[in-house]
Amino acid sequence: MKPIQVGLLGIGVVGSGTFNVLLRNQEEIKRRAGRGIQITMVADLNVARAQELVGPGVTVVNDARAVIANPDIDIVIELIGGYGIAKTLVLEAIAAGKHVVTANKALLAVHGTEIFAAASARGVMVAFEAAVAGGIPIIKALREGLTANRIQWIAGIINGTTNFILSEMRDKGLDFGMVLKEAQALGYAEADPTFDIEGIDAAHKATIMSAIAFGIPVQFDKAYIEGITKLGAADIKYAEQLGYRIKLLGITKRTPTGIELRVHPCLIPAKRLIANVEGAMNAVVVQGDAVGTTLYYGKGAGSEPTASAVIADLVDITRLHTADAAQRVPHLAFQPNAMSDLPVLPMGEVVTSYYLRLRVADETGVLAKVTGILAEAGISIDAVLQREADEIKSETAAVGQAQVAQTDVIILTHDCVEARMNAAIAQMQALPTVLEPITRIRKEELA
Secondary structure, eight states: OOOEEEEEEOOSHHHHHHHHHHHHTHHHHHHHHSSOEEEEEEEOSOHHHHHHHHOTTSEEESOHHHHHHOTTOOEEEEOOOSSSHHHHHHHHHHHTTOEEEEOOHHHHHHHHHHHHHHHHHHTOOEEOGGGSSTTSOHHHIIIIITTTSOEEEEEEEOOHHHHHHHHHHHHHOOOHHHHHHHHHHHTSSOSSOHHHHTTHHHHHHHHHHHHHHHTOOOOGGGOEEOOSTTOOHHHHHHHHHTTEEEEEEEEEEEETTEEEEEEEEEEEETTSGGGGOOTTEEEEEEEETTTEEEEEEEEOSSHHHHHHHHHHHHHHHHHHTTSOGGGSOOTTSSOGGGOOOOOBOOGGGOEEEEEEEEEEEOOTTHHHHHHHHHHHTTOOEEEEEEOOGGGSSSOEEEETTEEEEEEEEEEEEOOEEHHHHHHHHHHHHTSTTBOSOOEEEEEOOOO
């Protein structure tokens, strides 16, 4: 049987990895797919470099539309990234009757509904395993492996840069800024790390997983996003003392009133497996009603790990290339006419528990005032940790004309509605004995 022909748009880190792995393992892949899979055309602005990477026998052009227009190309791999030209090219490939494989989580999180609708109407597939967690086959698991389950929640470490930074902060006792510079020097963080450290990249991925898990449209604009830039070494140390570790998690949950979709730092019990995922690794925990808790762990980025996911999509499309479109697995796991209209909840309606750190004047009655505010708000306290004033490096601080000793008070709460906690924090912050902005980190038991 004639090999299926693939056009590659962009041959950077992932593109070159895809080409190399496909070439190296071509016989094994052919045995799995039932026919050969060949990248026969590449589009890249740097034609000379691209031609050097792929060698003779592969056509290299600087115009992506030439790949899309080629009638011999069956599948287009989009590895350009971003929301702009990538969206245009993906829609043009679909309109031309080409199947599409993409690693572009940002594109799908923002424009996925439009793209999947266009693909369904044209009868082609859009595959995107590489868009979430690199080489970890989490999309396949959610769309197919766990299809018997009513998914209850997903929690994932889905950004390697932030996990590396938090791991280094814990191991070395350093603050965020110093570790970020180290991560950039080692190549774990970009020169402009905003998408990673502010949680945007993780939110793109969580949005896609949420849509697949619960059969809702992709709704990135409804996600709550908070990064790691405000975390200090002190919070990571206190969390350790209380039996927790801090991770940036992408979380999506089914509740009676809607779907939670949020990315933010979390305290996780140190005994949980996901709490022990270190460095630049990724991990996703999925809770299903039938299977219980499952954990997916591996490399979330990199040339060949991501290529592994891209090629898995190529094999899937090759197997289903001639199948009736109605018999293929739907893009978001659920049939398009059976999508749910469950709302994504605003953060104020989310129920979770909290870690609070207050820098306070070391005076009698301060703790009583703080706990009184929480009690009046109906917020139950789980644990309190108060440091001795002489443990603080700077024991005194100027408050007006007075000099007062200061200390940290750490409070863990039981579950409450976020809006109620917001109001309580505002009241506590207004106390004259609370000397600095209150640190609030959400806590997830993941039980």
